[in-house]
Amino acid sequence: MKILRLAATAVALLFSLQAAAQAQTTLRIGLAEDPDILDPTLARTYVGRIVFGAFCDKLFDIDEKLNIVPQLALSHETSADGKEVTIKLRPNVKFQDGEPLDAEAAKFSLERHLTMQGSFRKPELTALDHVDVVDPLTIKLVLKTPYSPLIAQLTDRAGMMVSPKAAKEEGDKFGLHPVCAGPYKFVERVQQDRMVFEKFADYWNKDNIFIDRVVFLPIVDATVRLANLKSGGLDLIERVLATDIKDVRADPKLVLATAPELGYLGLTINVNNDKNKGPLSQSEKVRQALDLSIDREAINQVVFNGEFTPGNQWVSPTHPYYQTAFPVRGRDIAKAKALLKESGAALPISVDYIVPKGAEAEAVAQVVQSMAAEAGFDLKIRVIEFATSLKQAQAGEFQAYQINWSGRIDPDGNSYVFLHSGAPLNDGKYSNPEADKLFEAARLVSDPAQRKAIYEKLTGIVLNDEPIIYLYHRKLLIAHTTRLEGYKQLPDGLVRVVGLKLR
Structure with a gap:
């Protein structure tokens, strides 16, 4: 009898341990890049904002x-x-x-x-x-x-x-052991491999936290990310390829969540930080010619199956602050060639073109390269890891930089930090005193009509100077398994973990 009781106890303990193991839920999120520093004061990457959503x-x-x-x-x-x-x-x-x-x-x-x-x-x-x-x-x-x-x-x-307390103790190393007031607390980070967070027991909204751990896994290859989602190695992935939309929708085990993104993809031109002082940096006519050589709708169709929105401003054509007086122009090779002739630049114009690693980003760059060649440009694509591209851009080690901005709900957040003199995301060091005054004026008024009038003048200046050539506005494409319940995608691109459940 004693042996039977011990056996029964052992079996009960085994089931108890199995139940406890099953009760520990982990949400595994596949990211398109490895974020920069996990310090909200010093961070600048889009993918970092996704991670911050879990703990800050x-x-x-x-x-x-x-x-x-x-x-x-x-x-x-x-x-x-x-x-x-x-x-x-x-x-x-x-x-x-x-x-x-x-x-x-x-x-x-x-x-x-x-x-x-x-x-x-x-x-x-x-x-x-x-x-x-x-x-x-x-x-x-x-x-x-x-x-x-x-x-x-x-x-x-x-x-x-x-x-x-943590910020004072850690100083400039705070990003290695960040402490915020969010639903999950930081456990560990292994560069290029994983970031692990555990549920914070004293979170103010803890009754709406149903998952024990969140693990972020940077996987640059979108095809590999999707394969991991399908195989059950991941629960959610960001930046599904537009060409994979049909595949995701056809899979009964997957859900596609979408929203129009608030930001844009553009070519930042190194107008005042180009050590080689190439024609692209020295002449607005050359920049305008590059713009005119690009067919935005063709990029949308070829790379994104028509899912994105061609654009030419820091907000999309559907945004209340979009300036309809400056619509998206069609491709005009003849005019582009005429502008290059007026500029006096020797052809072909060689351009060091930084592109962050990734299938879609590289495909866009190849299409732009091919189109620009017809006008007289020799775009030399240089594909590098995303965080490294940011460092090189800040150092001025580029002539054109293809970079996406995730966007903010106010137009100021899509423009000032990139175009105002001395702003920290102004990698090309663009500076126009008249534009600066208008940026500052737009911050002083709250009436939408008055602000839009200011932005109209500002848009005219920027589209003439072309410090950034805006190309398109993405659709946020998030895929997750049907095991994950309660997920909603908002236009700011963040992955919100509060309220999520894993079946």
């Missing part, structure tokens, strides 16, 4: 209709003169190290974004003079001037709150 909540978020909604903040109120914004914080919020998220902590995070060496958030918060603590759960943002995009900026990395 923001003061505000957006909904499916692009309305701004509370997250770590409960509400905000702007003074009549537009120079003070009072924000009420959510009570009983903790960072993943157990420290409280109170007004002092929020003040610390915002000031860190504003003052830290190398911060990419500084231009997003440039109007902020200082932060006052009103009470333990209230801060007042005191601005130098009215700043209409402010709350929109706080729906992204500028609104992410970091633990003051």
Whole structure:
């Protein structure tokens, strides 16, 4: 009898262990690139924003209709003169190290974004003079001037709150051990391999967290990402190839989630940071000729099966701030050749053309290369790993850089940081005093009609100078298994893990 009892106990223990193992759920997400630093102050990559979505909540978020909604903040109120914004914080919020998220902590995070060496958030918060603590759960943002995009900026990395204790202890190494106030806490990162996060037990919205672990796996090859999803090695992948849409929809075990992206893909031209001072950097006529040599709709059809939207501005043709006075122009090789002749540049014009590694990006580059050759350009495609491409772009080691921007809900977030003199994402060092004044003026007014009129003038200047040649606007393509329930894709491109369940 004793032996039988021991056997029964062993079997019960085995089933108990199996049940516990089954209860531990892991969401495996395939990424198209390995992110840069996991510090919201210093980060700049799109794929990094996806990872931040799992562990760094923001003061505000957006909904499916692009309305701004509370997250770590409960509400905000702007003074009549537009120079003070009072924000009420959510009570009983903790960072993943157990420290409280109170007004002092929020003040610390915002000031860190504003003052830290190398911060990419500084231009997003440039109007902020200082932060006052009103009470333990209230801060007042005191601005130098009215700043209409402010709350929109706080729906992204500028609104992410970091633990003051961890940030002070880690210094510029904070990105190696990040601590935020989100649903999952950082466990480990192995470069080019994986990022692991575990459920944070004291998360303020823990009742809506149903998955124990989230693992992000960078897999550059889109075909391999999809194969892993189909085989069960992944639960969700981002950036499905447009040519794979039919395949995903035909698979009964997969779901395709889509949304129009807020951003764009463009060719950043190194207008003022080109060490070789090639014709592309020296002449707007040469840049205009390159633009006219490109057939945007052909790119859309050939590479993306017509799924994307051709464009020529920093917002798509369906956006309220799109300037209809400057529609997308068709390809005009004759005019492109005439402009090159007027420029006096010797043909063919050789261009160092950086392209981040990836099937679609490389396909786009090859189509552009072929089209431009007919006008007199010799685009020398240089395919390199994404994070490396960013470093080379910052260093000015390029003449044209094909780069996608994921987009923001306010047009300022798609333009100022790339085109204002001295802005940190202005890799080509474009500078036009008249454009700068208009960028600054658009930040001072909140009336949409007045802002759109300012952006119309600005668009005319930028489309003449061509520091960026805008090509198209993507459709966000996320695929996941039917095991994953509750997933919704929003236009900002983030993967939101709150509310998700794995069957």
